[in-house]
Amino acid sequence: MGKRHYHLIGIGGTAMGSLAGLLKAAGHEVTGSDEGVYPPMSTQLQQLGIPYREGYSPANLEPAPDVVVVGNAISRGNPELEAVLNRKLLYTSAAQTIKEEFIRGRHCVAIAGTHGKTTTTSILAWVLETAGLNPCFLIGGVAENFGTSFRLTDSKYFVIEADEYDTAYFDKGPKMWHYLPDTAVVNNIEFDHADIYRDEEAYRFAFARFINLVPQNGTLVAGWDSPIVRELSGRSPAPVEGFAYDATPQTDTGAQPRWTAGVVEFHADGMRFPALHDGIHWGDVETPLAGAFNVRNCLAAIAAAVSVGAGRDGILEGLRSFRSVRRRMEVRGEVGGVTVIDDFAHHPTAVRETIAAVRQRYPDRRLVAVFEPRSYTAQRRESQDAYEQALAAADEVVIAGLFHPERYTQQSALDPHELVSAWQRAGKRAAYIPAPDDIVTDLAPRLGPGDVVLIMSNGGFGGIHEKLLASLRRSG
DSSP states (O other): OOOOEEEEETTTSHHHHHHHHHHHHTTOEEEEEESSOOTTHHHHHHHHTOOEEESOOGGGGOSOOSEEEEOTTOOTTOHHHHHHHHTTOOEEEHHHHHIIIIITTSEEEEEESSSSHHHHHHHHHHHHHHTTOOOEEEEEEEETTTTEEEEOOSOSEEEEEOOOSEEETTEEEEGGGGSOOSEEEEOOOOOOOTTTOSSHHHHHHHHHHHHHTSOTTSEEEEETTSHHHHHHHTTOSSOEEEEESSOOOOTTOSOOOSEEEOSOEEETTEEEEEEEETTEEEEEEEESOOSHHHHHHHHHHHHHHHHTTOOHHHHHHHHHHOOOBTTSSEEEEEETTEEEEEEOOOSHHHHHHHHHHHHHHSTTSOEEEEEOOOSTTTTBGGGHHHHHHHHTTSSEEEEOOOSSGGGSOTTTBOOHHHHHHHHHHTTOEEEEOOSHHHHHHHHGGGOOTTOEEEEEOSSOGGGHHHHHHHHHHHHO
């Protein structure tokens, strides 16, 4: 396929900006448009020399591009999209472009699941790098070892985070259906994205079809600690490499996981454990990561890497030297003995596991959890009991306001007042403070040496991390 002019509507998103970088690296001309593009994506686009225009307009389509890529946040009524349709310009989705430009002809390693996709994808890309396989990759976050969310090489391996969110306004199927997985990782399945999927059955079906895309000569790496994954993996046309935290027998299936961890030792600088394959010692893992969920993420990466022929020494070195992903238990700063951590956790399970991991990393320190219910699922009443239990594991809880309260009724919305009352009845300090600036004003004067503040949101949260650190510096 010759060089083309690609124009990306919605170029400022992480996935679209990363695709723009891949297309530029492949030698294509790339332009784009968006509203309110901010760092780090605005900086990345400038560094890559990719021009984009602020705001949407038919004028952005002059001269006419060869292909218009429509971001999944773009909907009918957008003036630029309407011009594309009126003029019958060739348009497609980001996922379809990735498939045809970068995946077809390569061995695709696609990482899916409700939790852990970004971290596992980043681990796997780095492990394949240290094993000498020089992989291409596309990740939904900045992998610290590479300093970027994408890379194009001449390798036959393409590692990609396979998102179950919808593809575009004209393609409501999940992005992961486009990725032609040769090696598919499914970490876990737990109902999410209630704005996209009508119920758990529809959500399960998305993953069942993803699993059904793996060819017979491929590999399915399946998270055995997830009952739904165990069930669906039984229908896989490809060989299955199950992984689990340990080898505890499961009552719902006769099959056992092939990859497990021995005794896990958690310490201040990370964790270590023996990785077992079919019960036989495979290698000793040391990693700066923390938490039981990251034991599973490491096992998934090991199983996938072994399936494509990566060497044991390279895999173990990758795990030892892995530097995490931005916004995954990322320490944003420490002032006066107060540690401020940023994490993307938003699903109740992710919140629970992240708090547990911070407890392991910082034992005997007071933990303050600050949570913004921002995703569609997080703001619904059905999740309220799960959040009450998950956040109760912190010493103090601050819950912020709903992101778009007008989308919900009193019956359908999560009720922060009820949550706070439940925590207070249990003897825990808790508060509902809707605005980020007010959270900083309330919290900063009460923090002292040894405190750990874990801020969880899947959005920008009003820049609360830097505001809190700045306030602590002023008061110090």
